[in-house]
Amino acid sequence: MQLTNYSRTMPTSKDVYLFGNFEIDLLRREFRAGGVPIPMGGRSFEIIDVLVRAGGELVSKDDLMAEVWPGAIVEENTLQVHISAVRRALGPERGLLKTSFGRGYRLLGEWAVRDDDTHARTGIVKTPATPPLTTNLPLSLSKLIGRDEAVRELLDLVSAYRVVTLTGTGGIGKTALALEVARRLMPDFPGDVRLIELVSLVDPRLVPSAVVSILNLKLGPDLLSAEAVARGIGNRSLLLVFDNCEHVIDAVAVQVEAIVRTCPRVSIFATSRELLRIDGEYAYRVQPLDVPNEETKLPSDLLAHSAVQLFTTRTKALGSTSAGHNEDLAAVAVVCRRLDGIPLAIEFAAARAATLGLAQVLASFDDFFGSLTSARRIAVPRHQTLRSVLDWSYELLPKQEQRLLRVLSVFSGGFNLEAVLAVSGAGDLAATSEGIANLVGKSLVALDQFGTTSRWRLLETTRMYALEKLKLEGEAESTARRHAEFFRDLVTQKSEARPSPANFALYGREVGNVRAALDWAFSPGGEISVGAVLVAAYAPVWLYLSSMGECGQQVERALSLLDDQSPETARLRMELYIALGLILAYTVAMEEKTDIVLTKALKIAEQLDDVHNQLLTIWSLWNLRLKNGDHRQGMQLAERFLEVSRRSVEPVDILVGERLVGTSLHSRGDQRGARRHLESVIENYATPTNERHSTWYLYDLRMVTCAQLARVLALQGHIQQARQKAQESLEISERLQSPLSTLFALRYAIGSVAFFVGDFAKAERYIERLVNISTKFNILQFLKQGRYIQGMLRIKDGEFATGIEMLRTGLDANMESGGWSLCYPEALGVLAEGYAGQGNFAKAFRTVEDALDWSDQKGERWFDAELLRIKGTLLLQDPRGRNEIAAEENFLQAIRIAKHHGALLWELRATLNLARLSIVQDKLAYAQSMLAPVYDQFAEGFDTPDLISAKEIMDGALL
Numbered sequence: 001m002q003l004t005n006y007s008r009t010m011p012t013s014k015d016v017y018l019f020g021n022f023e024i025d026l027l028r029r030e031f032r033a034g035g036v037p038i039p040m041g042g043r044s045f046e047i048i049d050v051l052v053r054a055g056g057e058l059v060s061k062d063d064l065m066a067e068v069w070p071g072a073i074v075e076e077n078t079l080q081v082h083i084s085a086v087r088r089a090l091g092p093e094r095g096l097l098k099t100s101f102g103r104g105y106r107l108l109g110e111w112a113v114r115d116d117d118t119h120a121r122t123g124i125v126k127t128p129a130t131p132p133l134t135t136n137l138p139l140s141l142s143k144l145i146g147r148d149e150a151v152r153e154l155l156d157l158v159s160a161y162r163v164v165t166l167t168g169t170g171g172i173g174k175t176a177l178a179l180e181v182a183r184r185l186m187p188d189f190p191g192d193v194r195l196i197e198l199v200s201l202v203d204p205r206l207v208p209s210a211v212v213s214i215l216n217l218k219l220g221p222d223l224l225s226a227e228a229v230a231r232g233i234g235n236r237s238l239l240l241v242f243d244n245c246e247h248v249i250d251a252v253a254v255q256v257e258a259i260v261r262t263c264p265r266v267s268i269f270a271t272s273r274e275l276l277r278i279d280g281e282y283a284y285r286v287q288p289l290d291v292p293n294e295e296t297k298l299p300s301d302l303l304a305h306s307a308v309q310l311f312t313t314r315t316k317a318l319g320s321t322s323a324g325h326n327e328d329l330a331a332v333a334v335v336c337r338r339l340d341g342i343p344l345a346i347e348f349a350a351a352r353a354a355t356l357g358l359a360q361v362l363a364s365f366d367d368f369f370g371s372l373t374s375a376r377r378i379a380v381p382r383h384q385t386l387r388s389v390l391d392w393s394y395e396l397l398p399k400q401e402q403r404l405l406r407v408l409s410v411f412s413g414g415f416n417l418e419a420v421l422a423v424s425g426a427g428d429l430a431a432t433s434e435g436i437a438n439l440v441g442k443s444l445v446a447l448d449q450f451g452t453t454s455r456w457r458l459l460e461t462t463r464m465y466a467l468e469k470l471k472l473e474g475e476a477e478s479t480a481r482r483h484a485e486f487f488r489d490l491v492t493q494k495s496e497a498r499p500s501p502a503n504f505a506l507y508g509r510e511v512g513n514v515r516a517a518l519d520w521a522f523s524p525g526g527e528i529s530v531g532a533v534l535v536a537a538y539a540p541v542w543l544y545l546s547s548m549g550e551c552g553q554q555v556e557r558a559l560s561l562l563d564d565q566s567p568e569t570a571r572l573r574m575e576l577y578i579a580l581g582l583i584l585a586y587t588v589a590m591e592e593k594t595d596i597v598l599t600k601a602l603k604i605a606e607q608l609d610d611v612h613n614q615l616l617t618i619w620s621l622w623n624l625r626l627k628n629g630d631h632r633q634g635m636q637l638a639e640r641f642l643e644v645s646r647r648s649v650e651p652v653d654i655l656v657g658e659r660l661v662g663t664s665l666h667s668r669g670d671q672r673g674a675r676r677h678l679e680s681v682i683e684n685y686a687t688p689t690n691e692r693h694s695t696w697y698l699y700d701l702r703m704v705t706c707a708q709l710a711r712v713l714a715l716q717g718h719i720q721q722a723r724q725k726a727q728e729s730l731e732i733s734e735r736l737q738s739p740l741s742t743l744f745a746l747r748y749a750i751g752s753v754a755f756f757v758g759d760f761a762k763a764e765r766y767i768e769r770l771v772n773i774s775t776k777f778n779i780l781q782f783l784k785q786g787r788y789i790q791g792m793l794r795i796k797d798g799e800f801a802t803g804i805e806m807l808r809t810g811l812d813a814n815m816e817s818g819g820w821s822l823c824y825p826e827a828l829g830v831l832a833e834g835y836a837g838q839g840n841f842a843k844a845f846r847t848v849e850d851a852l853d854w855s856d857q858k859g860e861r862w863f864d865a866e867l868l869r870i871k872g873t874l875l876l877q878d879p880r881g882r883n884e885i886a887a888e889e890n891f892l893q894a895i896r897i898a899k900h901h902g903a904l905l906w907e908l909r910a911t912l913n914l915a916r917l918s919i920v921q922d923k924l925a926y927a928q929s930m931l932a933p934v935y936d937q938f939a940e941g942f943d944t945p946d947l948i949s950a951k952e953i954m955d956g957a958l959l
Contacts, residue, residue, distance in 0.1 A: 017052045019109040020093070024052050031089055037264075041159025042188070043068055044085040051097070051107035060104040078156050085160040135193040136214065137182055137241075138448075144180045145313060146289045146306020146343075147173070154181045154284060158239075158267055161282040162260050165270040168286035171344030174271035175243050177286060182241050182269060191237025191265065199244040200412040200512025202519055204251035209550040211240075211255060213511070217778040218740075224549030226255040230262035232778030237265040245272035253278050288341030292333045299326040307336035310343060311350045318354035331358050348444075352396060390465040397444075404435045405444060405458075406475060409466035410483045413512025414448065414457040422486040423479060455509070477525060484517035484530050491537040507541045514538050522557060532558040532572050539579035548583050555580045570604050574613055577601035581620050591628055598624065611647050615656075618644065622660055626667075629824055632859035635664040652701065655681045659705050662712075669861030671712050671902040678709040703732040703741055707749035714756045715862070717904030719941025722757075726750040739773055743782040746770040751789070752823075756905060758945040760796050767793065784813055792830040800837035807831050825851040825863040829870050841878045848874065865906035868894035869913055876917065888917060908934050908946050915953055928954050 017024040023032040029045055030037045040048075046068045051059055065079055083105065087094040096108045144151070157164050158181065166174040179195070186193050196214050201207065208229045212219050217232040240259070245252040253276040259266050260280055270276060275283050289307035302308050311332050335358075339345040353361045394402060407424045408415065415423075417433060426432050436456060439445040444462055448455045458466065470476045487510065514534060521531025535558045542551035555576050562569050562576075581598035598621050605613040618641045625634035642657030662677030685702055706729035714722035726749035733741035746766050754763035767789050774783035788810025794803030811827055828851035835844035848871045855864055872890035875883045891914040898907035911934050915927035935950045942948070 016114045017111040018114055019096075019111045022090075022093070024048060024111070033091070038089045040089050041082070041085060041161075043156055043159040044082045044089070047082055048086050048089075048107065051105060052111055054106065055111075056106060056108065058100055058104050058106045064104060078153070081156065081160045135186060135195075137179055137186070137193060137195050140180065140183060142317070143313075144176055145310045147177055147180065150177055150286065151181055151184065154178075155184060157282055157284060158185065158269070161280065162266070163256060163268045163270065163276070163278065163281045164284055165272060165275055165281055166284050166286050167272055167275055171342045172286045172288065173343040174286050176343070178241050178243065178269045178271050182239060185239060189237075189239050191239065193239045193241075195241045195243060197243050197413075198248055198252065200515060201248055202515060204248040205553075206515070206550060207248055207251040207255050209547050212549065213545045213547045216739075218780070219549055219778060223780075224553075226251075226258040227262070229255065230258040233259060233263045233266060234775055234778075235263070235265055236776065238263075238267070240266060240268050242268065242270040242272075245270050245276070246274055249274055249276065252276060289336070289343055289346070291336050291341040294337075296333065297330070299329050302329040302333050305333075305336070307339075307341045307346060308332050310346050311336060311353075314347055314350035315354045318351060320354035328358055331362060335361060348390075351444075356396070390462065394465070394469065397439075400431070401435055401438055402469075404432070405439060405462075405466045406470040406473060407479055408439075408445065408456075408458055409463045409470050410476075410479050410516070411458070411463075411513055412516040414455050414509065415513070416455050419486055419490075419513075423482045425482060480516075480520040481527070481530075483513070484521050484526070484534070487513055487517045488530050488534045488537070491541075492533060505544075507538070508545050511541070511545065511547075518554060518557075522561060528558075528561045529569070529572070532562055532569070532576065536572060536575040536579060539575075543583075552580060552583045555583070571608060571610070574601050574604035574608070574610070577604070578613060578616055578620065581617070591624065594624055595621070611644060611649075614644050615641060615648060615653055619656070619660070622664075626663070629854070629858045629860055631664060631667045631861075635661075635668055635859070638664040652686060655684060655686075656701060659701060659708070662705075663708050666708060666712050667860050667862055669864060669897075669901040669903075671715050671862075675709065675712045675716065675902075678705055678712060681705045682709065699741055699744060700732060700736055700738075703729050703736070704744060706732065707745050710749045710753050711756075714753045715901075715903040715905050717908070717938050717941065719753075719757055719905075719938075719944060721940070722753045723750075726753045739777045740779065743770055743774055743779060746773075747782060747785060747789075755789075755792075757941065760793055764790075764793050784810060787813075788827060792827060795830050795834035795837065798837065800834045804831065804834040804838070807834065823863075825855050825860055825867060828854070829863060829867050832870055832874065836874055836877055839879070841874060841880065844874050845871070862901070862903070865894040865898035865901065865903055865910060868897065869906070869910040872910075872913060884917060884921070888914065891917070904934070904937055905946070908938075908950060912946060912949055912953075915950075919953070924956070928956075 015026040017026075021034045023030075023035070025032065026049060029042075031040050031045060031048060032038065047064065050064055050067050061076065061079060068079075068082075083097070083099075087097055090096055098106045098108050100106065154164065154166075154177070166178050168174055182193050182195070194214050196210055198207065198210060201210060208219075208224050208226055211217070211229050212224070212232070215233065215236075215238075217229065219228055219232060242252055242256065249272060252270065252272070256268055256270065256276055257278045259268065260278070275281065289310060290305045291307045292302050292305045296302055296305075303312070308329065312329075335349050335353075336346060339349060349361055394405065397405065404420075404424065408420065410423060411419065417429075417436070420436065421427065421429065421432055424432065436445060440447055440456065445456050445458055448457060467476075470479060490510075491507065491514075517534055518531045520526045521528065521534065535554045539551055539555065542548065542554075559573065559576050559580070562573055564573060577597050578601045581594050581601060584594040584597065598617055602614065602617040602621065604610075605617055618637055622634055622637040622641060625631070625637060638657070638660035641660050642654070645653040645657040648654070658677045658681045662674045662681070665671075665677065666674035681701070682705060685705075706725045710722045710726035710729060712722075713719075713725060726745070729749040730742065730745040733745045747770055751763055751766040751770065754760070754766060767786055770782060771786040771790065774780070774786055788807050791803045791806030791808070791810055794800075794806060797803070807827065808831065811824075811831075828847050832844040832847040832851070835841070835847060848867055851867050852864070855861055855867070868890045872887040872894065875887035875890065891910050894910035895907055895914070898904070898910060911930055915931050918924070918927035918930070931950050931954055935947070935954065938947060942951070
């Protein structure tokens, strides 16, 4: 079939093809089965695009390749790769794609064409605004030589396969090739592109932690598994590059397999010396660069080979031109052949040629490769060839540079000049700087420039080689000690330079070095105290990196090795207990363990008269009580915090105490007292001079106070002021670019205020956003609450069965896993209304009683008036017997409690129910007289359903 009129660039408005349960949406570029998009690469979709437009006619292979790869020379096996991908997408109906052997393909079936009015006639698809896509790929600093064909092949493969593993010997260029392909994909890839470097990992169990850190997922230490990480990624569209997998290959295989199985919109590149060996993996063996054979003599022919091109390009970049002369090219070809075309080895050789000359390079090869030449006759593995290059490079260095290279091998993940000076023990700034510069010039050290900051790193092959030399020289133990002590001192320094929110990203770069330091410190020959101090000081950085799991593991590791009776370690144990308690409180359902850990910390802080850590521990315990709904003890802890804060040198600590007391009073039902304390915080707020408030207390003080004050103002009937404060809290959180703070504002401020005043449409939008953000960042505590609040909204909308199922399931999951039980009575009250909507009044009454019992036991009183009002409505609705007297008693009690609590909104709502009962009893005037004094106390919020209903009754509109 000739496709002369075919065009994929401007589809018509009839852009959706349907057959059975399949849909081919040309504008959205989606292939759907049963309405669910099936993952498919771009080239594969273009093939099905061409075939469906052909209307069942045969499309020749040549026409198909011309349309999908216009202007490119494509081999038939590339087409076969994507045809296989289309068949996989068709699943059991793969027979719809018919092959006419030797000719081409046709797509069978009666495909109907649908006018899709949701698409613009111009062919432009309007999609919701999405956050800007991000990447952490390093910039390319030089052209990738000799890999054009490999890049084209990999671009096609990643379009057809979910997992592509680049495998080959060390130094072959797997990482460089993977990064180049990832960069090429970035402009058109519909999601984030992330590099996950595994080179610094020693413990395979930390593979999930590395993924969590790079993707900013929120997982606790007990939830750190391959499956949990995959669930955290969910439906995010991602291209992940797992780099240097071989030393943790089994763990990476488990992690990648879990992601592929769970996350339909994730594509993966992996670089490894061996395959992952998982289902669906495509193995791509990276070949050496093209090397001229011994018969090739002409300079033009020699320069046509990529290995020679790499060598000459690198020597020119280093300021040498000799290797580019025609008479030198034969010698360059010899070097490239002896190095088997391995790019890393060629770059080493080029660096030496630029400084020593090509003749010296050839002479060195003769000396160092004597045994290797004979070994090559029995096919010596290529990694031995690379070792020989490294031996040769090392022996050419002066003794001082050899020692420096050995010292640098202890750094995992990079280093700066200060670190090298401390760990080498040299003390000579000029000599050390010159030594590093020389190693950079000889391509043994790479420079990573971060703005005005210089940082260097060793290629991993070089680092491992130099580390062996360090051990052979007997220097490993002393160097590892100095390395660990340096990073301990770095993160514990008493200055503005120690870890804080302003420089967490900077300290986050050192995570590989911290891991290496801890591995030595906690080893049999290490020093436990060095590691324990480092863990305690680095904990805030792990939290910033979202590596709560790794943080928890390292803290518990340190605590298990420390003597828990020694007075010398008391302060250190206190700091570790605080870090562990905070992590446990926010991530897992281990309340008893968390309480024990924090109580130990508080006891030590009191013994040391450490006000700062007393406050931090009391806050953590208060937060734990808030989480489990124990507001009586929470109130005591809040008052205790406020009392201790008066001894603090940081004035803002008193404001934190005011906020805790205000929050506890609100939960206890005292809205007047709560408002007084919360407004005091707002009025006296000053930016903390010590950033530990946002480091440890997790939320910005002003944001969280505005959120709590919004709730209080709403209950007091100041509707518009409540909306303004709720909006302010959300805006603060958005300026902070903190997902956790944004979730808090959506849940406890802007979402709650909308729900309180009956604006359920707005509440639904806010909670949907909460669910989306908490899903994206895998913040389970808010995701669980969001799910059950969605159930509450369904009930309010009259969808009782769906709402009850969502609410009950969400509540059970939240409570069973130790989730936040704050506002639990509110959820039970709505659940009771749902049961009543279904006619199940026995369950409805039991649920209300459970809520009242909870409030009584836990001291969470803010919703008591509403619970009694709901119970009164149930008494009037119960088909087993309407009890107006009991209902009236509940309404009156609700009014009394609301007045006592200062909750005018609840007072109005209960008075409305009592007024409606009076109207049914033909007592309109009485109803109006009850409502008027309550209504008159409102000065705003007259657009809310309750105030509208009250006005209608007072005007006689409901006669």
